[in-house]
Amino acid sequence: MRTAARSTAMTDLLDQAPASDKPLESHDYAIEARGLVKRFGDTLAVKGVDLTVPRGAIYGILGPNGAGKTTTLRMILGIIDPDEGVRRIFGEDRPQRIARRIGYLPEERGLYPAMKAPDAIAFMGSLRGLPRAEGRKRGIAMMEEYGLGHAVDKKIKELSKGMAQTVQLLGTLVHRPELVILDEPFSGLDAINQGKLEGLIRQLAADGTTVIFSTHVIHHAERLCSDVAIIAGGQVPYAGSVEVARDRLPPQVRLETKNESGAWRDALPASATREGGAWVFELPESGIEPLLRALIEGDAGIRSLSIERAGLHDAFVQIAGEAAAEAMRSDAPAQEIAA
């Protein structure tokens, strides 16, 4: 099954070939996925996901719990194979072959409780080919840099949940990957650590690392991402630039006047509604100038006039539907179909 919307570049690519017969060729992307399908028994968990992640981007995968984010990431990483479709990382269709270039933080955090924190970081690095001694050295340096210097001699089971989570994040980065994939990285972190993580993600991107993360909190994506994929019900109705997503909705005009009536009222769009003493309506296609002229000439007595660009949340509602947006707002864990 094909998705309703794709990123522009991907659309061009896909329109040249049917389904997954033609190999993907672009090397400008860190990740390319086309027509990914995954079933678990009778349940169709992912129904044909297409997305492309440009190199160096901070890319968000947005969707409520159970939408198929984790399953999609697992397929992209090669942890599980799709039943249908193609995925490539840096042009390689067997992602595990380039495991040294990738860092992955799974949604379900896991570390060996009896290991000391630097050893845990080194072990994760050694899985990606980093010599253990070097991994340990880097692990200690990273812990100190990240404010965990006091915990270098502690075992994982002696750390708080947040600290252990940070240690695992450092283990994900210790081998200096070119692509970092984080599944719900903000989950379980307090506000301070969420801010730190945002800073770290920005820093990684500034250093040229491609970062892709899944989240069900739109604000994180809005603050960080250049591109997003919106996933709902196992499908990707939108994948592309955050700006383009926001531009799918016209800006909203919010107008407050001293006078309630007058000839200027005829200049308001028919769809204008009253919200808390203000008129709210979409910016007309003709722009704001004709309206402004009518307001002045009609002596409306403008108290305030603002033009607000649609946010990512509004775009999400428009693309994925109110139900998906409501599910995003809710923290109630839905059934994530995953192994």
Add this chain to the structure above:
Amino acid sequence: MSSSARLSLWQAAWVIARRDFTAIVFSKVFLLFLIGPLFFLGIFAGGGYVGAMAADSADEPQLAVAFTPDANAAIEKARDELDPLVGMPDITLVAPADAADPRALLEDEDRNLLGVLSGSLADPLLTGPKEDVERWEGKVAIMVGAARGEAIPQAKIEIDMTDGAINRQTAQDATARAGIVMLFMLTIFLAGMVLSNLAEEKGNKIIEILAAAIPMDAVFVGKLFAMLGVSLVGLVVWGTAAGVILLLGASALPVIPPPAVGWPLFFALFVIYFAMAYLLIGSVFLTVGSLAPTVRDVQTVSMPATILQLLIFFLANFAVGQPGSALEIFAAIFPLSSPYMMVARAAKEGVLWWHLAAIAWQVLWVAIFVKIGASLFRAKVLKSGTAGREKGAGRKGLLALFGSASNQS
């Protein structure tokens, strides 16, 4: 992409094996694992040693002889002459007056007497507990006869000593069965440990991190061989302890008949067959463990594998008593029971080429079991589909296990 972009199967397996090995060997649980059997061995050996010491230090009960001085001297001389031939009781000579009441003399706590010989050479009386009297009556009669000067019939016997008086075949059968029991106990214990290790991995949610970075085949192989390494550490420790115990309490321990191939080769073969038996059943356990969706279920699903292991044990134990039978040949060929039967054969038969052939055969089956187990492990531990996999990956993977891991990297 260059092969350096990912660890090879064996490199990745080494990372896993090293982590598991060090985590287990340097844990408190492993100390208990080592000490457990030593505790029982220690009690066994300690009891035997104390028994041997007690036996060595205790005074043997003696026969009190209460004849006249001349008769006593004649008895003593006859006893010394006969002892090397038929084994006589130690004697202590007492004055006839002291044995006026033989029962009272027997009850004297300062003496350790098995009986009292009183009266005279012509009319001797042996007094003592029923079992001692019945035991020594004949020899005392011979001793008294010799003291009287009666002729004792003797014939010159040529001696040709062999190294064993008991039936050699029966004795080696016991060694074979002991080998099978040891092999069974070690493998069932370790297979259980590898399962617990997998359960820990699932409980700690590590498995996804491993799956994202390295081939699941490597996780399987690494875990399997880590536990083999752990078991070899255990064998070295227990073997050393057993050696010390044998040295200390040799006299009190039952004599184990030497195996047909000799002790050094038998030990070497035992270690090899143990490794084979463990790798075969361990791969079954690990595969079964991967099918369990939760940690709690791991123990439940291991039951069929445990029953399988028990059946193999019973098969081997039954077949070892029927040398040359179709059942024994089947048990030697059937991969899971082959290590057990070949340990038994090492005890009973000295033919070495059998072992070379059996080891090659078992290595083949270990590779097959590990490959199938690893494939199932990969498919089941994290549910996976089929798209995007290389055609013939399974066949290549099997070859990789035999030495060429290039296709994995």
